[in-house]
Each structure stands twice: as C-alpha cells, then as structure tokens.
Amino acid sequence: MNLREIIKLTNGVLLTPDVETNIQISGGYGADLMSDVLAASQPGAILLTGLTNPQVVRTAEMAEFRAIIFVRGKQPQAETLLIAAQENIPLITSPLGMFELSGRLHQAGLPSFESNVPN
Amino acid sequence: MCPTRTPTRQETHGRQGRSITDHDANEINRVEELSYDLKIQEVMTVKLQTVSPEMPLSKVLEILRIHRISGVPVIEDGQLIGILSLEDIVRAMEKDELSATVSQYMTQKLITVSSHDSIVRAIQTFTESRLGRLPVIDENNKLVGMITKGDITRGILTALQKDYKEEEVRKYRASHLFEDIISDRTTLVLRYNIKAHDFTRGGNASSHIKRALLRLGADPQIARRCGIAVYEAEMNLIIHTTNGGILKLEVESHRITMSTTDDGPGIADIAQVLQPGYSTATEQVREMGFGAGMGLVNIKRCVDKMEIESTVGKGTKLVMRIHIPTENFNGRKDG
Numbered sequence: 001m002n003l004r005e006i007i008k009l010t011n012g013v014l015l016t017p018d019v020e021t022n023i024q025i026s027g028g029y030g031a032d033l034m035s036d037v038l039a040a041s042q043p044g045a046i047l048l049t050g051l052t053n054p055q056v057v058r059t060a061e062m063a064e065f066r067a068i069i070f071v072r073g074k075q076p077q078a079e080t081l082l083i084a085a086q087e088n089i090p091l092i093t094s095p096l097g098m099f100e101l102s103g104r105l106h107q108a109g110l111p112s113f114e115s116n117v118p119n
Numbered sequence: 120m121c122p123t124r125t126p127t128r129q130e131t132h133g134r135q136g137r138s139i140t141d142h143d144a145n146e147i148n149r150v151e152e153l154s155y156d157l158k159i160q161e162v163m164t165v166k167l168q169t170v171s172p173e174m175p176l177s178k179v180l181e182i183l184r185i186h187r188i189s190g191v192p193v194i195e196d197g198q199l200i201g202i203l204s205l206e207d208i209v210r211a212m213e214k215d216e217l218s219a220t221v222s223q224y225m226t227q228k229l230i231t232v233s234s235h236d237s238i239v240r241a242i243q244t245f246t247e248s249r250l251g252r253l254p255v256i257d258e259n260n261k262l263v264g265m266i267t268k269g270d271i272t273r274g275i276l277t278a279l280q281k282d283y284k285e286e287e288v289r290k291y292r293a294s295h296l297f298e299d300i301i302s303d304r305t306t307l308v309l310r311y312n313i314k315a316h317d318f319t320r321g322g323n324a325s326s327h328i329k330r331a332l333l334r335l336g337a338d339p340q341i342a343r344r345c346g347i348a349v350y351e352a353e354m355n356l357i358i359h360t361t362n363g364g365i366l367k368l369e370v371e372s373h374r375i376t377m378s379t380t381d382d383g384p385g386i387a388d389i390a391q392v393l394q395p396g397y398s399t400a401t402e403q404v405r406e407m408g409f410g411a412g413m414g415l416v417n418i419k420r421c422v423d424k425m426e427i428e429s430t431v432g433k434g435t436k437l438v439m440r441i442h443i444p445t446e447n448f449n450g451r452k453d454g
Contacts, residue, residue, distance in 0.1 A: 020151055020152065022151065032408055033408055033411050033413075034407075034408035034409055035351070035408075035409065035411050035413035035414060035416075035417055036411075036413070037408075038347045038350065038351065038417050039413060039416075039417045039420065043343065049408075051407065051408045053318070053407050053408070054318070054319055054321070054322075055318065055321055055322060055354070055407055055408065055409070056408065058321065058322025058323075058325070058326065058350065059322070059350070059408075061322070061326055061329075061346075062322070062325060062326075062329065062343075062346040062347050062350045063343075063347060064343060079319050087326070117420065
C-alpha cells in the first residue's frame with residue numbers, strides 16, 4: 001500500500017515535509033514497547049506508536065520500518081523530527097487511536113508484520 | 120500539496136501488487152529528490168537558435184531541420200516575444216503559406232519558467248500546459264535558455280550517474296578492504312564512546328555501525344541482526360551505566376564481533392538479568408519504551424553467541440558475535 005494512501009485512510013498529517021511519501025508500505029506493526037518492536041517486527045512495515053521520543057526513529061531505523069504514525073494526534077519532539085529527516089523516515093500524526101488505526105489499515109488490506117517470537 | 124508530475128516506476132508498477140525492493144525505493148526517492156534539487160538552469164539548453172518576427176517560415180523550417188529542433192524562440196530587440204514550433208509551420212503549410220512571416224504564425228501567449236526554479240516546476244508546467252518546450256527567463260525577464268522534457272531526463276540521468284558512481288566507489292573501496300589489504304588475519308575495529316543518560320543521541324552509534332556493515336558488503340539480514348543487537352546494547356550503556364562506556368565493532372571476513380564495556384555499576388546476578396521481563400529501569404526509561412527487561416533477550420535472539428561478564432563495582436563486558444557463513448565482505452556473491 002502506498003504511504004500516501006495510508007495518510008488519507010488515517011486522516012494523517014505529514015510532519016516531515018522533505019521526506020519522500022511516495023513509497024510502498026508492505027505491512028503494519030503497533031507497539032509502545034521498543035524492545036517488542038525490535039524483537040517481533042518484519043522489515044518494510046509502518047510503525048504505529050504512542051511514543052514520540054528520538055529513540056522511536058532509531059528503533060524504526062534498526063528494525064527497518066519505512067514510516068511511523070503517532071497515534072492520538074501526538075506531536076514528536078524537535079529532535080525526533082530531525083533524526084527522521086536525516087534517516088529519511090516519514091513521520092505522520094493521526095488523530096485516531098491505536099485500535100482504530102490498526103483496524104482501518106488492516107481492513108484496507110495492510111497485513112500484520114508482527115512475527116511470532118516467544119518471549 | 121504534492122506537485123503534478125509524471126508517474127514514477129513505483130506508481131505504475133507498485134499499485135499492481137508487485138513488491139518494491141529497498142533498492143527500487145531508493146532509486147525512486149532519489150529521482151524525486153533530484154527534481155527538487157536540480158535547478159532549471161542546470162539542465163536547460165543555453166546555446167539557442169532564435170528567429171526574428173520578420174523571418175519567412177521557409178527559412179525557419181530550414182533552421183529547425185539543420186539543428187534538428189522542433190521549435191525556436193522569437194526575439195525582437197533582445198526581448199522574447201513568442202515561440203514558433205513545427206506545429207505552427209504545419210498550420211502554415213496546410214494553407215500553403217510558407218512564405219508568411221514568423222510573426223503571423225508564432226505563439227504569443229508565452230508560458231515561461233524561471234532559471235532559478237527547480238525542475239519539478241518545469242515538469243509541472245509541462246503537464247499543465249501540454250507544451251513540449253518552455254522558454255527560460257532570468258530575474259530580469261530576459262531569455263536565458265530553453266527547456267524540454269528531454270533536457271530534464273538527461274539532467275536527472277547525469278545526476279543519478281554521478282550519485283551512483285560516488286556510492287559505488289565508496290562501496291567498492293570498503294568492500295574490497297579485506298581483499299586489498301593482505302595479512303594473515305585482518306580486523307577492522309570501530310570504537311564509539313557512549314555517554315550515560317544521553318538519550319537524545321541514543322542509537323547514533325548503532326546507526327553508524329549498521330551503515331558501515333552495509334557499506335562493507337554485509338548481507339542485509341546480517342546487518343539488520345547486528346543493528347538490533349548493538350542498538351539494545353547501546354541503550355543499555357545509556358540507561359544503566361554510571362559513566363557510560365565503549366561500544367566496539369570488530370569486523371573480520373568470517374565474523375562480526377560487537378562488544379560493550381563499562382566501569383559500573385556492574386551486575387550482581389547475571390542469571391537474573393537474563394530472565395525475560397526482569398528490569399531495574401526507572402519510570403523515566405520505561406516511559407521511553409525501554410527497560411521492559413527484554414534487551415538482553417533480544418540480543419541473544421539476534422546473535423550467534425552472547426557472553427556477559429560483570430563484577431559489581433567494577434563494570435560489565437558484553438560480547439556479541441555473528442558468524443558470516445560465506446566470504447561475505449568481498450562484495451561478491453559466493454562462487
């Protein structure tokens with residue numbers, strides 16, 4: 001699914017105007033625990049999260065996410081935006097909550113990119 | 120708003136369900152980036168053929184034929200007053216009026232672009248106006264060049280080639296390190312000093328390490344595993360140490376070793392910290408999405424071998440190893 005389509009579906013606002021949004025997103029993953037993100041995600045997905053600190057972008061970079069959506073209209077710190085621009089990871093904020101966001105994207109055909117790993 | 124432009128490969132192919140590789144995505148991004156970076160003056164044609172308004176069309180046809188172009192700007196007293204294209208000449212030919220002058224058939228409604236604009240602006244204007252060429256003017260409204268879609272394509276290709284060469288040269292140099300420097304055993308060592316509680320820069324070292332590995336020609340999956348492991352380890356240094364520590368990457372042709380060393384506080388019961396969910400992290404760290412007691416568990420999952428040694432009051436050393444199955448760092452596939 002194209003990221004631009006995802007932004008429309010989620011009533012999202014793009015926070016990184018200089019980062020390319022015409023990219024393909026292969027799946028979705030939602031979590032607030034960065035270790036979960038690192039442990040159980042597959043590359044090529046979009047990350048839905050309620051956290052907005054710079055580590056979210058670093059985590060996304062390491063786990064090879066293509067974009068990040070902040071839930072419930074959250075706004076990231078300046079440093080977060082800076083790193084995202086540097087690493088070319090589009091940041092989006094959506095007024096919707098995690099459940100609603102996941103539901104909409106899944107219904108629109110975006111598969112879950114959560115891999116089944118034991119804790 | 121997104122500018123109007125010609126569809127990219129991704130748009131034409133991506134929506135049909137073909138999955139786009141990271142490599143494709145990079146190329147596409149760069150082309151679009153270039154359409155903003157490149158200025159019209161960098162790609163436009165500067166050596167211009169021009170005609171005067173009194174010139175007969177038969178003469179213009181000759182000029183177009185000799186120079187193999189499909190249109191020329193019309194200049195009077197140094198000012199751009201119109202454009203004459205092959206289509207205009209065809210209109211004249213239909214009426215058998217090749218002896219008519221340029222001024223009778225030229226297009227006077229001028230759509231121009233500025234030499235300082237990005238080429239994306241020209242692409243937009245081409246799409247809106249459906250014109251094949253546009254006069255380029257400077258800040259004093261003087262004609263300084265012409266731009267066609269062909270100029271844009273050439274400009275982007277040239278820039279891409281330059282980019283590609285630079286990255287290729289970097290990759291080539293790095294990936295041949297292990298072939299070009301002969302020893303019985305070559306090791307590349309990268310060290311990073313990590314400050315305690317420096318959350319803002321947390322992950323910077325890991326980001327550099329991952330990039331270095333990719334540049335050295337590491338398999339992307341191995342680079343990802345290393346990246347995740349070393350990132351968890353870097354965050355541990357930031358979260359738990361008294362004075363920070365050193366993050367070290369050692370690359371050899373058959374294995375990658377990553378390690379962290381610090382001088383305290385040290386771990387009393389190592390078996391305990393290895394249990395999933397065990398954590399001593401503060402509320403502040405947990406709010407940042409870390410400190411759930413999964414770091415070492417994650418590291419263990421990503422690497423082939425993990426060793427941890429610690430003495431309370433002295434410090435901790437964590438060593439993570441990943442074996443490279445084939446000669447991965449010579450930049451070629453095996454065989």
